[in-house]
Ligand SMILES: NC(=O)c1ccc[n+]([C@@H]2O[C@H](COP(=O)([O-])OP(=O)(O)OC[C@H]3O[C@@H](n4cnc5c(N)ncnc54)[C@H](O)[C@@H]3O)[C@@H](O)[C@H]2O)c1
Ligand SMILES: [Zn+2]
């Protein structure tokens with residue numbers, strides 16, 4: 359019985375922990391809702407000079423394939439190139455796709471590859487706390503502040 | 505292959521899982537020779553790092569032999585004996601190029617989680633939850649090592665396996681705390697926690713020229729081990745008022761540099777312990793910052809505090825007033841191992857840095873759950889349990 363109760367407490371705690379974690383991820387407590395959230399430029403800095411990021415003005419892959427407005431400038435200091443983009447289509451899905459494209463473009467230019475996760479050959483199984491976690495995290499792993 | 509998997513809060517088991525494979529051209533596969541428990545795993549085990557799924561392979565501090573390399577690995581070949589940094593870096597983003605490897609911008613395939621939680625993407629870490637990239641851990645027969653040219657380091661001849669093992673995580677973490685904490689010749693340094701990390705931090709402080717190093721813990725065997733192997737002073741916080749004792753040993757000033765190597769599950773005495781214990785269990789507070797509070801209070805005016813212990817979210821009763829009015833510097837980081845590992849292996853080869861003594865219990869991978877039980881409850885003087893999958 360004691361074990362059962364302890365197990366239930368642990369499960370509830372893990373679920374609560376995940377939910378709370380996920381809730382705390384959205385914005386800082388007390389921060390105002392951003393009226394420009396859906397139209398802001400997504401910016402990323404690539405540790406390469408502008409001439410290598412867009413030789414002869416050609417946008418790098420996979421960014422070139424996304425339907426987005428794009429601008430870029432050299433970053434201050436020795437930081438490389440700032441790329442800014444925003445999707446022409448409205449909605450969170452196109453912003454998520456653009457985020458992923460920006461991150462992959464950066465990784466390709468900096469490292470020559472996009473790192474894949476071991477999750478592709480999974481070792482995990484589905485459990486109740488795992489489902490709570492999935493719900494809490496949603497598409498957080500592709501999201502972010504970017 | 506066999507692997508030690510997280511199954512739920514305080515639940516581990518040894519399972520058969522598919523062998524890892526090369527997924528990127530810059531990957532290598534390492535056959536694990538030894539892999540150790542770390543205090544960070546206790547936070548996963550306790551359910552304080554929530555992005556874990558049943559079946560996740562844990563472990564991140566390890567050595568082994570390279571058995572396969574991807575077509576774009578240039579600096580390593582099969583057959584090499586290597587130590588691998590627990591934190592994964594790409595080697596070419598701005599953060600890696602500036603030796604801030606745990607801030608790598610290309611090594612976490614799930615960047616959004618930490619980006620949203622903390623306002624910035626952090627590096628991937630082996631066996632450390634889906635927030636840190638969902639990489640499999642090293643408590644297994646084999647592990648995939650991404651960006652192998654940057655994350656695997658050939659172990660020089662003459663360095664023993666069990667010394668090199670701790671060059672993966674505990675030793676570079678300790679070194680970082682002392683170096684980025686700003687330890688200078690003549691300083692007095694206090695270290696909270698005499699686990700593997702705290703002991704390596706204390707040793708690093710001495711090697712960087714500290715005049716006196718004072719380490720703090722509650723377990724007599726850990727205090728004795730630290731005094732003997734690190735060669736520093738110690739304080740038992742259960743029988744001593746730490747702040748008063750530190751003042752008395754430093755001419756009333758307090759330590760110049762305070763290194764916290766305890767983390768979010770800190771133990772304490774008196775009211776604080778009860779307060780943080782209850783709040784954390786109810787998930788009203790994510791982390792228990794007892795040692796951090798004490799370090800801030802004890803630190804000399806104008807001194808610095810480095811937080812090595814892992815924290816994940818928000819804390820209560822943070823003494824911001826003391827920090828501001830005493831003009832303190834507070835820093836923290838996951839370890840930038842790649843910056844220190846070559847130097848540490850060198851020190852090990854010369855005999856100036858010893859770490860193998862931390863491995864108090866060596867066992868087979870099948871004994872993984874038992875090893876963690878001993879390590880968690882500090883039974884039988886366990887400082888680190890080390891698993892040897894092929895022994
Ligand atoms: N920053 C990094 O990259 C990094 C790397 C490795 C480990 N860590 C973290 O470092 C911490 C220590 O790791 P470890 O492997 O040495 O763990 P450990 O559990 O072996 O050691 C922690 C020690 O802290 C002591 N302690 C608890 N409360 C204390 C208090 N109030 N005052 C003084 N000592 C106290 C415990 O008795 C124990 O001996 C953990 O939080 C771990 O997650 C961080
Ligand atoms: Zn660790």
Ligand SMILES: [Zn+2]
Nearest residue numbers: 594597600608
């Ligand atoms: Zn990097």
